[in-house]
Every structure is written in structure tokens, then in C-alpha cells.
Amino acid sequence: MNKLIIIKYGELTTKKGNIKFFIKTLKKNIDNALESLNYRIEYDNGRMYIFAPDLELVEKRLNYIFGIHEIITGYEFGTIEFDTIKENLKSLVLDSKIESFKVVTKRSYKNYPFTSMEISSALGGVVLKNCPGSTVDVHNPKTTINIEIRSNKSYIYFESKKGLHGYPVGVAGKGLLMLSGGIDSPVAGYLSMKRGIRLEAVYFESPPHTSDQAKKKVESLARILSNYSGYIKLHIVHFTDIQEGILKNVPHEYLITIMRRMMYRISERIALKNNCKILINGESIGQVASQTLDSMNVINSVVNIPVIRPVACFDKLEIIDISKKIEAYETSILPYEDCCTIFVPDHPVINPKKDLCDEYENSWDWKTLVDNAVKTEQVIKITSKDNKFSSLL
Amino acid sequence: MIYLDYSATTPVSKEVLDSYIKVTKEYIGNPNSLHSLGEKSKELLDSATKQICELLDIKESELIYTSGSTESNNTAIIGYALKNQKKGKNIVVSKLEHPSIYGICDYLSTLGFTITYVNNTEDGVIDFDDLRSKIKKDTILACIVGVNSEMGIRQPLKTLRQIIKKENENTVLFSDLTQAIGKINVNLHDVDLASVSSHKIYGPKGIGLLYKSDKVNIEPLIKGGEGELRGGTPCLPLIVAFSKALRIAVTSVSKNESVVKLLNDKLRSIIAKYPEIKINRTTYSIPHILNISLMNIKPETFIHALEKRDIYVGSNTACSHGKTSKTVLAVYGDEKRASTTIRISLSHLTSFDDINKFLYSFDIVYNKLNELGAIHE
Numbered sequence: 001m002n003k004l005i006i007i008k009y010g011e012l013t014t015k016k017g018n019i020k021f022f023i024k025t026l027k028k029n030i031d032n033a034l035e036s037l038n039y040r041i042e043y044d045n046g047r048m049y050i051f052a053p054d055l056e057l058v059e060k061r062l063n064y065i066f067g068i069h070e071i072i073t074g075y076e077f078g079t080i081e082f083d084t085i086k087e088n089l090k091s092l093v094l095d096s097k098i099e100s101f102k103v104v105t106k107r108s109y110k111n112y113p114f115t116s117m118e119i120s121s122a123l124g125g126v127v128l129k130n131c132p133g134s135t136v137d138v139h140n141p142k143t144t145i146n147i148e149i150r151s152n153k154s155y156i157y158f159e160s161k162k163g164l165h166g167y168p169v170g171v172a173g174k175g176l177l178m179l180s181g182g183i184d185s186p187v188a189g190y191l192s193m194k195r196g197i198r199l200e201a202v203y204f205e206s207p208p209h210t211s212d213q214a215k216k217k218v219e220s221l222a223r224i225l226s227n228y229s230g231y232i233k234l235h236i237v238h239f240t241d242i243q244e245g246i247l248k249n250v251p252h253e254y255l256i257t258i259m260r261r262m263m264y265r266i267s268e269r270i271a272l273k274n275n276c277k278i279l280i281n282g283e284s285i286g287q288v289a290s291q292t293l294d295s296m297n298v299i300n301s302v303v304n305i306p307v308i309r310p311v312a313c314f315d316k317l318e319i320i321d322i323s324k325k326i327e328a329y330e331t332s333i334l335p336y337e338d339c340c341t342i343f344v345p346d347h348p349v350i351n352p353k354k355d356l357c358d359e360y361e362n363s364w365d366w367k368t369l370v371d372n373a374v375k376t377e378q379v380i381k382i383t384s385k386d387n388k389f390s391s392l393l
Numbered sequence: 394m395i396y397l398d399y400s401a402t403t404p405v406s407k408e409v410l411d412s413y414i415k416v417t418k419e420y421i422g423n424p425n426s427l428h429s430l431g432e433k434s435k436e437l438l439d440s441a442t443k444q445i446c447e448l449l450d451i452k453e454s455e456l457i458y459t460s461g462s463t464e465s466n467n468t469a470i471i472g473y474a475l476k477n478q479k480k481g482k483n484i485v486v487s488k489l490e491h492p493s494i495y496g497i498c499d500y501l502s503t504l505g506f507t508i509t510y511v512n513n514t515e516d517g518v519i520d521f522d523d524l525r526s527k528i529k530k531d532t533i534l535a536c537i538v539g540v541n542s543e544m545g546i547r548q549p550l551k552t553l554r555q556i557i558k559k560e561n562e563n564t565v566l567f568s569d570l571t572q573a574i575g576k577i578n579v580n581l582h583d584v585d586l587a588s589v590s591s592h593k594i595y596g597p598k599g600i601g602l603l604y605k606s607d608k609v610n611i612e613p614l615i616k617g618g619e620g621e622l623r624g625g626t627p628c629l630p631l632i633v634a635f636s637k638a639l640r641i642a643v644t645s646v647s648k649n650e651s652v653v654k655l656l657n658d659k660l661r662s663i664i665a666k667y668p669e670i671k672i673n674r675t676t677y678s679i680p681h682i683l684n685i686s687l688m689n690i691k692p693e694t695f696i697h698a699l700e701k702r703d704i705y706v707g708s709n710t711a712c713s714h715g716k717t718s719k720t721v722l723a724v725y726g727d728e729k730r731a732s733t734t735i736r737i738s739l740s741h742l743t744s745f746d747d748i749n750k751f752l753y754s755f756d757i758v759y760n761k762l763n764e765l766g767a768i769h770e
Contacts, residue, residue, distance in 0.1 A: 212429060216436065389440045392412045393637050 001088070002076045005055055005062070006155065007048040010069020010165060018171070019045060026067045026168040032230040033061045033384075046108065049076065059161075064227045064384075066194055067168035074146075074157025082114060085147070085154050086126050092156060093127055093145075100137035101127060105147045112149055123147060167196030169229040175308070176276040177201045178267055179234070181217045181338045184282030184311050186328040187319050189225050191310035192280045199225065199232050200276055202267050202377075204239040206342065214336035222382040224328045229384075235270050236378040239263075242369045243343070249364040252345040256290045257352045258360060260299045262370060268303040269374045279307045284314060289348035298352045395747045398707040399593075400542060400572060400682055400738035406595040406638065413597055413634040424627055434629055441629075441636035448643045449574075449581050449589075449604065457603040457622045458632060462571040463493045465588035465603040468623070469567045470497045472611035473534055473586065474506055480563055481531030482506045487519055487548075488723035489541040491569055495719075498536075511535075516675045517546035517724045519553055528560035535566050539587070540573040543720040543736060544673050545682030547573070551583040565609055571601075575642030576681050577650065585609045589639075591631070596638030600631035649741035654680040656739050656748055663752050667759065671730055673721050683737045686721065686730040689766035690759070695735060698758045704751055707736040 009023065027043060030050075039052035052058045055073060062071050077088050103124045105116040114122075127134055127145065148155040177189040179201040189199050203218045219234065226232040242262050250258050267279050283291045290299065300307055311319050323329040396404075405413075416437070422430030424438045446453050459465045474484065486498055488510055498508045509532075512523040519537060528535065535557050540547050554566045567586040573579050575594035581587055581604050590601040605611060611622065618624035642649075657680040664670055664685060673684040687695055692708050699706060722731035737751075 213432060216432070389437055389633075392416060392437065392633055393441055393444050393640065 002051060003055060004074060004076050005050040005052075005058055006072040006074050006157065007050065007062070007068050007163070008070040008072070008160075009046070009048070009067065010163070011067075011167065022067070022168060022171055023048075025170045026065070029065055029067070029168050029170070029230065030062070033065055034058060037061075062163065064164070065168070066164050066166040066196070066228065067171075068163030069165060070160040071163050072146075072157045072160040074155050077154045077156070078152070080109065080112065080149050080152060080154050082119075082122075085119075085149075085156075086123065088154075089123055089126050089145070089147075089156055090130050093131055096131070098127060098131040098134045098143050100135050100141045101143040101145055102136060102138045102141040103127070103145045103147060105149070107149045109149050109151045119147060119149070164194070164228075166194035169193050169196060170198045172196035172198075174198045174200060174274070174276045175278045175280045176235075176267055176271040176274070178263065178279060178281040179203050179218055179221060180282070181214055181221065181332065181334070181336060182282065183316075183323050183329065183332040184284055184287075184319055186221045186225060186282075186326070186332060187322045188280055188282040188310040190228065190322065190326050190328075192308065193225070193228050197278075197280070198229060199280070200235065200271075200274055201225075201232055202235040202237060202270055204237045204263055204266075204338075206240045206243045207238075209240065209243070209342045210337055213334075214338050217331060217334050217336055218338075219380070219382060220331045221328055223384065224326065224331065226382050226384040228326075231381055231383045233274070234380050234382050235274075236380070237266055237270075237373050238376055238378075239373060242366060242373060245364060245366060245369060247343055250360045253347055253349040254352060254357065254360055255343060255345050256348045257295060257298060257357060260290050260295075261302045261357065261361070262366065264299055264303045264307075265370055266373050268305045269370075270377060271305055273374075277306070279303070279305055281307065281309060282311055283309045284311050284316070284319065287316065289350045292350050294351040295349075298354045298357055301354060395704045395751055397737045397739065397743065397747075397751060398705050399740040399743075400545075400736060401707050402592050402598065403595045403740065404742075405592075405597050405634075406641065409596055409634045409638045409641070412637050413630045416630040416633045420629055424629060438627055438629055438632060441633045444636045445602070445639055448639055451581055451604055452607060455605055455607055457605060458627060459588075459601050459603050459623065460599055461592065461601040462491070462569060462588040462590040465590075465601050466491070466493050466569055467497055468603050468611065468614050469586040469588065469605070470494070470534065470536060471501065472614055472622075473565060473567065473609065474501055474504075476610050476612040477533045477565075478506075481529075481533045483509060483529055483532040485509045485511050485524070485527050485532055485535040485564075487511055487537045488513060489517065489543075489546060489548075489720050490536060490538050491542050491571070492719075494536055494538070494569065511537075513723060515724065516677055517541065517544060517720075518675075518677055519548055521552075521556055524553065524556055525560055528557055528564055530561060532561055532564045535564055537566065537568055538572075539568045539570040539579060539584075540577065540679055541720055542572050543682075543718050543734070544675070544684045544724065545572065545679040546675060546677045546720070546724075547577065547679055548677075551580070554583055554585075572679075572682075575639065575646065577679055578646055582606075586611075591635040591638055594638050594642040596635045597631055600628065600635045602635075645741070650680065652741045653739045653743075656743055656745070657681075657683055659745065659748055660737065660739075660752070664755075669763065670759075671725075673718075673724070673730070673734060675724065681739050683739070684718075684721065684734055685737070687733045687735065687759070687763075688729060690733060690762045691766075692733055692735045695758065695762060698762060699754060702754045702758070704754055707738060708734070 042049045103120040105119040107116050124136055146157050175197040177199050179185045201222055205215055222232045222234045246258050420434045422434040424435040502508055509527050511527050512520045514520050557564050565585040568584040570587045571590045574589045585606045587604040592598040613622045615624045660683055669688050671686040717732045718734045721734050
């Protein structure tokens with residue numbers, strides 16, 4: 001008997017043509033997450049089986065992996081002989097208190113001489129006989145006993161926990177996340193990773209108007225996101241010259257609109273350079289002046305790359321819930337100024353006109369500055385394992 | 394040198410000391426300063442704290458750095474008692490505690506608190522029935538040491554807490570885990586307050602922590618921390634070194650425990666052959682400590698005689714200066730047995746060669762002194 005973790009893939013199994021690629025990517029992501037642990041993985045098209053001395057720690061790390069439908073702690077037996085299965089179940093339930101229960105059998109080995117119904121009812125008998133006080137309840141059981149019979153092995157497990165669902169990070173290709181220090185963009189990043197997108201992130205800094213702490217905060221947020229993907233490449237763009245240029249040359253109610261247009265332009269260039277197929281950001285419809293439909297339209301019009309906005313239709317409270325769930329909230333609310341919060345006009349325009357934007361931009365040479373910003377961007381690789389102090393700690 | 398007093402204190406491991414020196418030299422900023430040097434220190438402090446919290450599976454808000462277990466014990470007991478005295482003024486204490494706990498209780502009794510002592514069984518485990526009967530309506534706190542420092546007796550903390558909560562759900566369990574953390578696997582969620590020390594796990598002296606569950610409130614003893622539960626600039630080099638020592642200790646608990654168990658078995662099998670020596674050990678003793686009673690020899694004399702041979706063992710605890718062992722008395726009820734104890738405490742650093750050399754010297758010293766002791770009687 002081996003104690004093990006069984007992983008069910010869930011949505012992956014619907015993707016017939018790509019299933020091998022999906023499962024391989026999932027395996028790679030799990031290998032990366034379990035690095036430094038002692039473990040062994042076996043897998044097929046239906047399940048993954050993880051054997052390790054410290055299953056608790058393995059399970060903890062699996063909670064950060066997309067593409068897992070269920071995480072099950074169970075027992076593997078190297079036999080499918082029916083009497084032995086009965087004996088095995090007996091030994092597992094003998095000391096446990098089982099009240100109402102049902103037995104669910106799955107037979108992927110279709111030549112097995114008993115039907116699922118027959119197996120369930122016989123094994124139900126084993127439980128009734130060995131656990132005084134137990135009763136069968138097929139509708140609302142307190143315990144569900146799962147039996148799986150495969151070609152040469154059988155599995156028994158009791159409860160399963162939900163995985164993160166979604167697709168393994170990487171199967172959908174890469175996207176560039178516009179990561180500010182706020183609450184929304186990390187959530188947008190998390191949600192896009194859930195659909196299998198590998199993230200790179202871009203952050204705009206304006207020293208000395210924005211502080212080093214603000215940058216550190218964004219690095220922390222990227223690190224939180226990297227828990228779900230192993231690592232994230234963070235692009236840091238020096239934005240001071242552009243921001244000061246805007247402040248000098250653009251009417252104040254258009255400051256934010258033009259600033260966002262510049263950020264979009266730079267992001268698109270970085271995305272294309274790094275093979276990212278889309279931009280991702282944390283815009284939520286109507287939340288602030290630059291996120292009205294008119295603003296989105298005018299800002300979005302400067303790029304050709306698709307832009308997705310995973311939290312566009314979420315309420316702030318819904319976003320906060322997810323932010324707390326992924327443990328980004330406490331970091332997000334640290335009070336450091338970022339590019340979007342300095343130089344905020346009293347009355348930013350909520351229905352900006354594209355023609356006016358073009359006119360305001362034509363009055364000064366921002367193109368060189370944008371070129372320069374793209375050229376001088378810094379890249380850091382943020383990994384989930386905080387390596388920075390590893391020699392000291 | 395053969396050092397067998399690891400329960401009194403441990404040598405700082407090299408990699409821990411390296412971190413201490415490096416941080417002292419290179420991270421000079423105060424973590425509370427706004428400039429980049431402060432920020433750099435703050436970042437390291439946060440990483441060290443985060444690591445400790447992950448290792449102990451607690452939240453950062455549940456960790457208070459202290460100067461060591463004695464301060465943690467003070468903060469936990471006095472801090473909790475002062476903050477919660479409106480709920481009651483009774484404190485239940487085991488008879489197996491570290492001496493510092495009794496000193497604290499004596500102080501609290503001068504403030505009008507009553508102290509009730511709970512009995513243990515002959516195995517050294519807290520007597521469940523006695524505990525049940527002693528938790529009253531006004532009992533605000535129970536102090537039960539996780540692993541006793543003299544005989545290494547380990548308490549079933551989870552069960553004890555269930556018993557306590559069943560009698561009075563407002564009673565909080567404090568456990569001194571100084572001799573437990575890093576030696577055995579402990580779940581801090583089994584208690585409400587706990588002390589941990591760095592110098593028992595190959596970390597530097599002068600640093601430790603108090604675990605305080607978020608559900609529990611205490612009065613800070615060191616004021617001026619602006620909302621923090623202990624005022625003072627965080628001692629970054631000590632904290633980083635402590636964090637590293639804890640990581641090394643916690644991640645090698647099982648491996649080290651099995652090494653120490655073999656050493657203990659070997660020691661015991663030989664010492665058991667001396668007809669007059671009593672081995673003070675129950676089924677709940679952890680293998681890191683072997684406590685014996687010499688019966689006819691004063692422990693102090695014996696310890697100094699071994700010392701002449703460059704061998705170092707302990708009396709009952711380093712902090713009780715060789716007085717009667719309260720623990721041995723509480724378990725066996727035998728005065729003579731309790732007043733002639735020595736404590737041999739082991740480490741994964743101890744080798745079988747050390748044990749053999751120790752046993753060789755032990756034999757010579759024991760036979761010589763036992764003869765004199767017998768004549769003296």
C-alpha cells in the first residue's frame with residue numbers, strides 16, 4: 001500500500017487534441033513547484049499520481065498550481081483482485097468512525113468482471129459490517145468512499161479537495177501585464193494566469209516622484225503572482241521624462257488620458273519584443289475617469305495589440321475578495337505613490353475626445369522619449385522562491 | 394572536549410554565525426528609518442520574519458521577538474494576567490516548569506493572583522482529572538511546559554488544551570516550548586501562547602520569540618513600541634541568525650531525532666548496569682535528555698570531577714544551580730533521588746566516540762566518588 005496524492009485534471013480532459021501538451025506543461029509546473037522536495041510523479045491521460053514522504057508539504061504547494069481540478073489524498077494498491085480490494089478497504093475503515101456513507105466506484109478497466117454497481121454494493125457491505133453505526137445514504141452521505149479500478153492497480157480515497165482549476169500556466173502563450181501597485185492589476189494577472197497565460201509584467205516608475213518603496217512593492221506583488229507560475233519577468237520602465245513632458249505640454253484634465261496612452265504605446269512595444277500576444281491590465285469599467293468606456297476607447301486606440309481586462313466587469317468588492325484570497329491585498333494597500341496617483345488633476349476628463357488627444361500630443365516630441373523608455377527598460381526575473389536573502393537565511 | 398549539556402545551551406553553528414557577522418557589517422540601517430539603508434534592513438527583517446512564520450505556521454501578527462525564553466515567559470504570563478485580570482485571577486501551573494516560571498508566579502501572587510499547581514501522573518504527564526478539577530471559572534491561564542527541561546517529558550498539548558477549554562473556554566494555554574522547538578515536531582496551534590529560544594537550537598544567545606495567537610490579548614511589558622507589543626529597535630543580526638538557525642533545526646528534526654535516539658539508547662544501556670544509579674525517564678521523555686540520579690554522590694562534585702577530564706554535563710537545569718530537581722521530585726516523590734541528579738543532554742553533533750569516551754571517564758569518576766560517598770554515609 002502506498003499513500004499518495006492523486007490529481008484530477010478536470011477541464012484539460014476536454015481538450016482532446018492538445019491533451020499531451022497540456023499535461024506535460026502541468027507536470028513541468030508541478031516539478032518546478034516541488035523542486036527541492038523528495039517526490040516521484042507518475043501520470044497518464046486521466047490522472048497524476050504523486051508519491052512523497054511529506055505529502056502535506058506537496059499538497060500545500062499544489063494549491064498554487066492552475067490546471068488541477070481535484071487534489072486527493074488516497075491509497076494505491078498493486079492489485080485489482082476483488083477479495084483483496086475488500087480486505088484493503090476493511091483495513092482502512094476499521095478504526096474510523098463512519099456514519100452515513102456511500103461508495104462510488106469508477107472502473108476505467110472496462111473488462112473487469114464486476115460492474116460499478118456491483119462493486120459499490122459489495123464494498124458498502126464491507127463498511128456496514130466493519131463500522132458499527134454506519135448507514136448507507138446515497139443522497140447526503142457524510143463520507144463518500146471512492147474506489148477506482150484501473151488495469152492493474154486499484155485506488156481507495158475518501159475526501160478530495162478542490163484544486164485551482166483553469167489551465168496550466170504556459171499553455172495559452174504569453175501576455176504582458178501592466179502592473180501598478182494597486183489592488184486591481186495583480187488580480188487581473190492572477191485571473192489571466194488561470195486561463196493558462198504566462199505573465200510578463202511592466203511597471204512604470206517616475207523617480208524621484210515615485211519612491212524606491214513603490215518599486216519594491218511592485219516587486220513583492222510580482223513575487224506573489226509568481227507563486228502561481230514559478231517566475232515572472234518584470235520590465236521596469238523609466239517614465240519620469242515622459243511624465244514631466246506631459247505635465248508641461250498637456251492641459252491638466254487630459255494628463256491621465258495622455259499618460260495612459262503613452263503607457264499603452266510602450267507596453268505594446270515591450271510585448272511585441274518579448275513575444276507576448278496581448279496586453280493585460282486591471283481596468284474596471286467606470287472605476288476612475290480613465291476607465292470610462294470613452295476613456296478606454298480613446299486610450300486603446302493607440303495600440304493594435306489586443307488588450308484584455310479580466311476585472312472590467314467586477315465590482316471593487318469582488319476584486320478585493322480575490323486580492324485577499326491570493327494574499328496580495330495587504331501589499332496592495334501599502335501607501336506608496338505610483339505613476340497613476342501623482343499629478344492627478346482635480347477634474348480629469350471622463351469623456352475624452354480622440355482628436356483632442358492627438359492635437360495635444362502633436363504639440364511636443366514624445367516619440368524620442370518613448371523610444372528611449374523602451375530602450376532603457378530594466379528587466380528582473382522574480383521567482384517565487386525569494387532568493388535574494390537565501391545566503392543569509 | 395566532550396560537551397553533553399546541549400539542553401543548557403548550544404554552540405552557534407558556523408553558517409548561522411556567518412549570517413550574524415555579515416548582517417552586522419552590511420545592514421547598518423535601522424529597519425524603522427525611511428531612507429534606503431533603513432529600507433534595505435526592513436526588507437531583510439521582513440524576509441527573516443516571514444521565514445520564521447512559515448516554519449512555525451503562524452501569522453506575522455502572532456510573533457513577538459524577545460531577548461529569549463525568560464522574557465517570553467514573563468511577557469506571556471504577566472502580560473496576559475495583567476490584561477485579563479478582570480476575567481479572573483487564578484493561574485494553573487504544572488510542577489514541571491522551568492524555574493523562571495515559578496519566579497513569575499511568585500511575583501503575580503504578590504499582585505493578588507492565586508496560583509494552583511496541577512499534578513502529574515507517574516509518567517510525568519499532566520493528570521487529566523486533576524487538571525479538569527483545577528480549571529475554575531476564574532482560571533484565566535494554564536502554564537504547561539511542552540517539553541520539560543530536566544527529564545525531557547513531553548506533554549500532549551493538544552489534548553490538554555481540549556480538556557482546559559471544555560472546563561472553561563476562556564482559559565488560555567501557555568506553553569514554554571524552549572526545549573521542544575527544533576527537537577521534536579510541534580504544532581503551535583495546539584497552544585495559545587508559547588516561548589521559543591534561539592540559543593537552544595544552535596542560534597545566538599539574546600534572541601527568542603513569543604507566539605501569541607491573534608485571539609489572545611496581552612499587556613506589553615516593554616512599553617513605547619507605538620502599538621507594537623514590545624518596544625525597541627529590532628535587532629536585525631540576531632533575528633536573521635535566529636531565523637536561519639530555526640530553518641536548519643526545524644527542517645532536520647526527524648533526521649536529528651533518530652541520531653540522538655541511538656546515542657541515548659547506547660548511554661542508557663550502559664548506565665543501567667550501575668546498580669545504584671537511577672535513570673529518571675518515562676515513556677514520554679524525548680531522547681535528547683538523559684537524566685540520572687547518582688544517589689550517593691553530590692551532583693556538583695561529580696560535574697566538577699568530569700570537568701577535570703574535559704567533559705561537560707549539566708545539573709538538573711542550568712538555571713536552578715544544582716538545587717533539588719523539582720521535576721524528579723514531582724515524578725518520583727523521592728528527595729534523595731531528586732537532589733542527586735545530573736542531566737546529560739545530547740545533540741546530533743555528538744558522536745558515538747564521544748559517548749564511549751564519556752562512559753569510560755564516567756566509570757572511573759563514579760567508582761571513585763561512589764566509594765567515598767558510601768564511606769561518608
